[in-house]
Amino acid sequence: MALSVREQIADNSRIDILSAAARCFMDRGYAAASIDEVARSLGATKGRIYHHFPSKADLFAAVFRHGMDLNYEAVRPFIDLPGSALPRWRRMAMSHVLLMIDTKPFQRAVWIGVEMHLRGATTPEQRSVFNELIEYRHNYGMLFRNTLLQGREEGVFRFDDLSITNQLMFMTLNSPIFWYTPRVGETRSDVEGVAKKVVEYALGGLSKRREEGV
Amino acid sequence: MALSVREQIADNSRIDILSAAARCFMDRGYAAASIDEVARSLGATKGRIYHHFPSKADLFAAVFRHGMDLNYEAVRPFIDLPGSALPRWRRMAMSHVLLMIDTKPFQRAVWIGVEMHLRGATTPEQRSVFNELIEYRHNYGMLFRNTLLQGREEGVFRFDDLSITNQLMFMTLNSPIFWYTPRVGETRSDVEGVAKKVVEYALGGLSKRREEGV
Numbered sequence: 001m002a003l004s005v006r007e008q009i010a011d012n013s014r015i016d017i018l019s020a021a022a023r024c025f026m027d028r029g030y031a032a033a034s035i036d037e038v039a040r041s042l043g044a045t046k047g048r049i050y051h052h053f054p055s056k057a058d059l060f061a062a063v064f065r066h067g068m069d070l071n072y073e074a075v076r077p078f079i080d081l082p083g084s085a086l087p088r089w090r091r092m093a094m095s096h097v098l099l100m101i102d103t104k105p106f107q108r109a110v111w112i113g114v115e116m117h118l119r120g121a122t123t124p125e126q127r128s129v130f131n132e133l134i135e136y137r138h139n140y141g142m143l144f145r146n147t148l149l150q151g152r153e154e155g156v157f158r159f160d161d162l163s164i165t166n167q168l169m170f171m172t173l174n175s176p177i178f179w180y181t182p183r184v185g186e187t188r189s190d191v192e193g194v195a196k197k198v199v200e201y202a203l204g205g206l207s208k209r210r211e212e213g214v
Numbered sequence: 215m216a217l218s219v220r221e222q223i224a225d226n227s228r229i230d231i232l233s234a235a236a237r238c239f240m241d242r243g244y245a246a247a248s249i250d251e252v253a254r255s256l257g258a259t260k261g262r263i264y265h266h267f268p269s270k271a272d273l274f275a276a277v278f279r280h281g282m283d284l285n286y287e288a289v290r291p292f293i294d295l296p297g298s299a300l301p302r303w304r305r306m307a308m309s310h311v312l313l314m315i316d317t318k319p320f321q322r323a324v325w326i327g328v329e330m331h332l333r334g335a336t337t338p339e340q341r342s343v344f345n346e347l348i349e350y351r352h353n354y355g356m357l358f359r360n361t362l363l364q365g366r367e368e369g370v371f372r373f374d375d376l377s378i379t380n381q382l383m384f385m386t387l388n389s390p391i392f393w394y395t396p397r398v399g400e401t402r403s404d405v406e407g408v409a410k411k412v413v414e415y416a417l418g419g420l421s422k423r424r425e426e427g428v
Binding site for chain 1: 380414
């Protein structure tokens with residue numbers, strides 16, 4: 001159902017805030033980021049932010065959730081593609097990597113959340129929200145699971161430990177959030193070229209090497 | 215030349231402080247870590263820490279530098295091994311991954327430093343120290359460069375962009391600092407098994423896949 005004009009304005013405003021907040025979390029880290037600064041970067045009042053998000057923790061959770069929503073959206077069209085695993089894996093992986101590049105501030109915020117969770121840096125009140133977010137992210141990772149297993153069955157992937165392999169694959173596919181920066185005059189096809197290198201590297205890790213023979 | 219007993223005690227004390235500090239930076243992040251807490255975790259006075267490190271920034275720089283010193287030490291014995299690239303690369307990579315696992319708090323502190331540098335979160339006074347540390351880390355990465363190029367020349371590695379490939383390779387080799395946790399009853403050979411999976415994944419990314427033919 002289409003949103004009313006009023007709902008649409010409210011929605012745009014929410015997305016603007018999330019985007020500004022994602023950039024702020026990426027640039028300053030969780031502790032140093034503030035609603036004040038997010039408001040300033042939007043030329044908005046603090047009240048406008050608080051209207052949507054009662055606290056920095058709420059704002060951060062919404063950024064994390066939106067980053068993961070984008071991931072699900074990017075990959076969902078491909079997860080049920082029929083046929084052999086390799087072409088499906090390629091499309092899922094390519095879509096994931098392009099999203100890492102295109103929504104880097106959101107994905108870095110997700111990463112900040114994972115690190116806070118890893119070191120137990122969340123307050124008791126945050127913990128249940130964080131557990132839910134981390135689980136949401138974990139379930140996203142599981143979307144690749146069936147394709148990995150099918151690929152192994154079909155003999156194009158070789159791995160024994162699914163969980164370690166999944167970690168290694170995602171570290172590779174996520175890594176542009178740390179090292180990618182747009183070059184001057186870069187075209188969309190340049191970006192796709194970078195994403196393709198990432199996908200091929202990750203695929204190599206999953207595959208039998210030529211030297212290993214059949 | 216051997217250290218005198220007095221020098222050796224001073225040196226052990228320095229290493230103890232660095233180890234406690236690395237763990238503190240890993241567990242709390244840079245902003246929340248404090249010399250107070252490092253002292254407490256050692257059952258030492260703040261004075262003992264300040265005797266070695268005049269500020270938190272100095273302590274952090276020393277932890278980062280020590281982490282990188284360990285990297286250089288681990289890989290140096292292999293970089294000039296004669297012969298073909300692949301066995302040399304394997305030994306360098308294995309040594310690197312085992313070190314990531316064995317000295318995780320130091321390596322996480324290095325990562326914290328890289329992230330602070332990425333987001334420009336350093337003060338003007340810290341900047342020159344940080345630039346030097348980041349360069350020290352960059353040069354470490356370059357130790358793999360010749361072996362990668364030689365491997366490509368020998369036809370066992372396939373890649374076109376050395377810089378992206380180096381990033382992807384290191385993201386894979388470094389990743390245990392994020393996901394590795396010792397399992398109950400784990401032996402040294404279990405740890406080596408985990409490290410081997412990481413090395414083989416990274417190698418797969420560098421190599422021609424079986425499907426690609428000769």
